[in-house]
Amino acid sequence: MDNTTTCRLAFVHALSPLHAGTGQGAGIIDLPIAREKATGLPYLPGSSLKGTLRARCSNKVDCEKVFGPEMEGRPTEDHHASSAQFSDQRLLLLPVRSLAGTFAWVTSPYILRRFARDIKDTQLSLPEWPIPTIAAVEFCAIASQKSKISVDNTIYLEDLAIKNVELSADAYDWADWIAKRVFPDDAEWQTMLLERFCVVHDDIFNFLIEVSTEIRARIKLKNEAKTVEQGGLWYEESLPTESILSGIVLAAPTRQAKITSAEVFKVLEGLTNTTLQFGGNATVGHGLCRVLLATEKEA
Numbered sequence: 001m002d003n004t005t006t007c008r009l010a011f012v013h014a015l016s017p018l019h020a021g022t023g024q025g026a027g028i029i030d031l032p033i034a035r036e037k038a039t040g041l042p043y044l045p046g047s048s049l050k051g052t053l054r055a056r057c058s059n060k061v062d063c064e065k066v067f068g069p070e071m072e073g074r075p076t077e078d079h080h081a082s083s084a085q086f087s088d089q090r091l092l093l094l095p096v097r098s099l100a101g102t103f104a105w106v107t108s109p110y111i112l113r114r115f116a117r118d119i120k121d122t123q124l125s126l127p128e129w130p131i132p133t134i135a136a137v138e139f140c141a142i143a144s145q146k147s148k149i150s151v152d153n154t155i156y157l158e159d160l161a162i163k164n165v166e167l168s169a170d171a172y173d174w175a176d177w178i179a180k181r182v183f184p185d186d187a188e189w190q191t192m193l194l195e196r197f198c199v200v201h202d203d204i205f206n207f208l209i210e211v212s213t214e215i216r217a218r219i220k221l222k223n224e225a226k227t228v229e230q231g232g233l234w235y236e237e238s239l240p241t242e243s244i245l246s247g248i249v250l251a252a253p254t255r256q257a258k259i260t261s262a263e264v265f266k267v268l269e270g271l272t273n274t275t276l277q278f279g280g281n282a283t284v285g286h287g288l289c290r291v292l293l294a295t296e297k298e299a
Helices: 046-056 060-067 109-121 169-182 187-196 202-211 261-271
Strands: 006-014 084-086 089-097 103-107 139-142 154-157 160-162 164-167 197-200 214-221 228-238 244-251 274-277 288-293
Touching: 006 089, 006 109, 006 169, 006 261, 046 060, 046 084, 046 261, 046 274, 060 261, 089 109, 089 202, 103 154, 103 187, 103 202, 109 202, 109 244, 139 169, 154 197, 160 202, 169 187, 169 197, 187 197, 197 202, 244 261, 261 288
Parallel strands: 103 197, 139 164
Antiparallel strands: 006 244, 006 288, 084 244, 089 103, 089 244, 139 197, 154 160, 214 228, 274 288
16 A cells, blocks of 8 residues: 655635635734734635535545544544645735736745745746846836736836836746646636736735735624624625635545555545635635646646
8 A cells, every 4th residue: 555645736726705714803804814923924724625625525435535534423443534634725826906907916036935845845847947036125027028017117016116127037937837737728817827927025025915905894784674783894804816825735645544645636636626615705705716736747
């Protein structure tokens, strides 16, 4: 039985606002999204990804082998850990309102360095060009001569005007690498990502993740009167539509599960590469995401 640990790169592409919350209020926001303590970067908890995939799994035998058995009512000797482990899916590309091109897919050198570390762990080949260097907050790098987000060599992101825009072969290589894996069978969307890709300084990105999330007012109505309940108003934060996150999925088969790493990923491939729902507000259409596992042929 093959019990080696292998890992694959995963992508989550938000098709509607994604609220993966912490349950704690911060300032005027009653329900903020989950963020890393040290960096403040938004993420989708790995437990949310695992729970959604498990709920989608209809084959009970495969489900127990990959995700572990239900504990209730089973003898202790039948218990075993999950054969699949999911890292938090961390923000890779943030969609930001742009004066031109509607929106830009924004990232930073630090984000790409962390992403490169994940690529190495999954044994996929890195892009040939190095991570773009952004000298100061006044600079940014774009990937395409046909960029949709540049106006007179200036990019306007929210209320920021970045006046030093460089066409970068490094940025092109990274944008092309990501586009071919997030949109593997869609040349039109690959082109859209290239034309809207933008690498900004880490400090600018840190500012954007604070001001470019969605804040929505929500209310709860009284069933009979259809008026707002006392205390039934709250503010909720979400990652915007078109956000792209990435992380690692590990196959670590246990002896009790009697499954190989290849079989774990075969089951997971049958559950991903489709639209799934994550986080809260399922009944109002929030949290709809495409989930993909990068394939070996893309290495």
